Amino acid sequence: AASFPPHNGSLHIFTLDSKQVQFKPMPFNNPQTSNSSSSLVSDLLQEDGQDLTFVDNNRVRALGMLYPESEDQEAVASFFFYKLSGDAFTFDGSEPVPVDN
Secondary structure (H helix, E strand, O other), X not given: OEEOOOOOEEEOXXXXXXXXXXXXXXXXXXXXXXXXXXXEEEOOOOOOOOOEEEEOOOEEEEEEEEOOOOOOOOOEEEEEEEEEEOOEEEEEEEEEOOOOO
16 A cells, blocks of 8 residues: 655555454564664655655665754755565665766
8 A cells, every 4th residue: 555645655565464364564674773664654755656666676665865863964865775574674775866967
């Protein structure tokens, strides 16, 4: 399932729990920050849907802003990658969005 409010999008992936006969959300985990969420959110909506994309080998790419720890640096538009790992998607790195000069 995906949702696209006015300025961001989110991706929700579910599995069927056949024992309890219900859908169960697959978590998106980031071990580096100890964060876990039932959805992946993009804060840079793209009209063509490229803000949340499935890419190679069970990976999901989200477009968002990477906010620095220091206030004297600017946020950078970045791709965030999550890879399917067992019953969850696990953070698999980030990289700045290439900029054409």
